[in-house]
Amino acid sequence: MDVSIVVNGKQVTRDIEPRQLLVHFIRETPGLTGTHWGCDTSNCGACVVLMDGAPVKSCTILAAMCEGHEIRTVESLERDGRLDPVQQGFHERHALQCGFCTPGMLMTARALLDENPDPTDEEIRIAISGAICRCTGYKNIVSAVRWAAEHEAAAKHGDGLRQEV
Amino acid sequence: MQTPAPFDYERATSVEEAIASLQRLGPEARVIAGGHSLLPMMKLRLAHPEYLVDINDLAELAYIAEDGDEIVIGALTRHVELLKSELLAERLPIFRDAEQVIADPVVRNRGTIGGSLCQADAAEDLSAVCTALKAKVVIRGAEGERTVGIEDFHVGPYMTAVRDGELLTEVRIPVRPGAGSAHEKVERRAGDWAIAAASAAIWVDGGKIADAGIGLAAVGPTTVHLARAEEVLRGKAPSEDLFAEAGVVATEDCSPSADGRGPVDYKRHLAGVLTTRALRRAAARALHQEA
Structure with a gap:
């Protein structure tokens, strides 16, 4: 069947089997292997993408179910060579080691800040409770999301986002 | 790679169309909404439907409202909406108790109350919630609607009163004065059963x-x-x-x-x-x- 999904603002149309999962539809699109395919059982959160702005686990949604919906992947975060504040926060706070969980963590964090720009550490921990990181112990991830929240707030007040790269 | 066995897929655009599809396709058809129970079972070959009828477009089944002396919840209402509903928090706080500990926030963006009840897993929280609240469920088929008490809805492990060609459309919870409700759960780790x-x-x-x-x-x-x-x-x-x-x-x-x-x-x-x-x-x- 032909399925047409808007991925990162571009229409992607392919002839697929109805059983194809969204994570594979995305990863088989040239240039979009940033979304990681992990546990395959909706437990680990490595495959999280945004569907109409809400984080979803792309290993547990059929691509066919996304026809007519907008999907955002980790590749959409960087714009014009500038990292998204959540990406920058992960860099500043050393929030990854192996990096396997990172795409899902970043998209989950992006969705959280879009809904709640000033989350507490507890709210961040709840938001990422569906994502598993086996390297960091989560502390630096929470710290990175806080970094992003604080720098986004500062940017909104005209202070600009510090570029410490 | 875990992938379901092949099946045919249809997307319903109305409740009537969904029911017509289910009637036409017969016992090998299954409804898919959030899919967070069904797809993992299909990957493991514990479920092998030949047809899936996708009801995610049926916005008419996504609501939480007061109707006389009942609170009514559409079958496609997602966990996240049950968690955030101020009406439920005020009138039936048991829902917020339960929704804070059902799976994780990302899964809650997809899973639905209708899917949770129809999965009929003994470990599923909302079935216990609806049992405590003495809820009724509305099941629609080609011949019209019938209402079933929750005690008659779950007829066995993973089995419900919903017959081939029928669709669970609504959960109805009687509201009586002097009510209080709560849900308590112990799990091994965040998001577990x-x-x-x-x-x-x-x-x-x-x-x-x-x-x-x-x-x-x-x-x-x-x-x-x-x-x-x-x-x-x-x-x-x-x-x-x-x-x-x-x-x-x-x-x-x-x-x-x-x-x-x-x-x-x-x-x-x-x-x-x-x-x-x-x-x-x-x-x-x-x-x-x-x-």
């Missing part, structure tokens, strides 16, 4: 418990309805001793099995403790004494 969970609702009238409802999750082959404990509570003034007595009945009337989540004795113990805790919190809410 319950080791045991207890849902309790009480209705207080003139200082006495006029009626009570208790449902347990994960401690039997299906959701456990604690009818005998409800009888113990009826007509008596709420008290710590009374709730402890109901907890003892819970340990006797559940039938857990040993698995990776714990041995039978531990689960029985949990069922009792959680029943007492849920009743205590439900009573505090009914009497507006919640700390």
Whole structure:
């Protein structure tokens, strides 16, 4: 069947089997292997993408179910060579080691800040409770999301986002 | 790679169309909404439908509203909406208790109340919640609608009263004065299924418990309805001793099995403790004494 999904603002149309999962539809699109395919059982959160702005686990949604919906992947975060504040926060706070969980963590964090720009550490921990990181112990991830929240707030007040790269 | 076996896919654009598809396709067709129970089962070949009817476009089935002396919830209402609903938080706080501990926030963006009930997994929290609240469900087929009490809805493990060619469309919860409700769950880690969970609702009238409802999750082959404990509570003034007595009945009337989540004795113990805790919190809410 032909399925047409808007991925990162571009229409992607392919002839697929109805059983194809969204994570594979995305990863088989040239240039979009940033979304990681992990546990395959909706437990680990490595495959999280945004569907109409809400984080979803792309290993547990059929691509066919996304026809007519907008999907955002980790590749959409960087714009014009500038990292998204959540990406920058992960860099500043050393929030990854192996990096396997990172795409899902970043998209989950992006969705959280879009809904709640000033989350507490507890709210961040709840938001990422569906994502598993086996390297960091989560502390630096929470710290990175806080970094992003604080720098986004500062940017909104005209202070600009510090570029410490 | 885990991928479901091949199937054909249809997307319904109305309830009537979904029912017509289910009638035409017969027993090999399954409804898919959130898909977070069905797709993992299909990957493991525990379910192998030949057809999936996708009902995610049926916005007419996504609502939480008051209708006379009932609160009505559309079958496609997602967990996240149940968690965020101010109406439910005020009138039926048991839903917010449960939704905070069902899976994780990302899964809650997809899963639905109708899917949770129709999955009929004994460990599923909302089935216990609806049992405590004495909910009714509306099932629609080609010949029209029928309403089934929750006690007749779950007919066995993973089996419900929904027949081939039918669709669960609505959950109806009677609202009575003097109500308090709460859900208590113990799980191994964030987002896991319950080791045991207890849902309790009480209705207080003139200082006495006029009626009570208790449902347990994960401690039997299906959701456990604690009818005998409800009888113990009826007509008596709420008290710590009374709730402890109901907890003892819970340990006797559940039938857990040993698995990776714990041995039978531990689960029985949990069922009792959680029943007492849920009743205590439900009573505090009914009497507006919640700390």
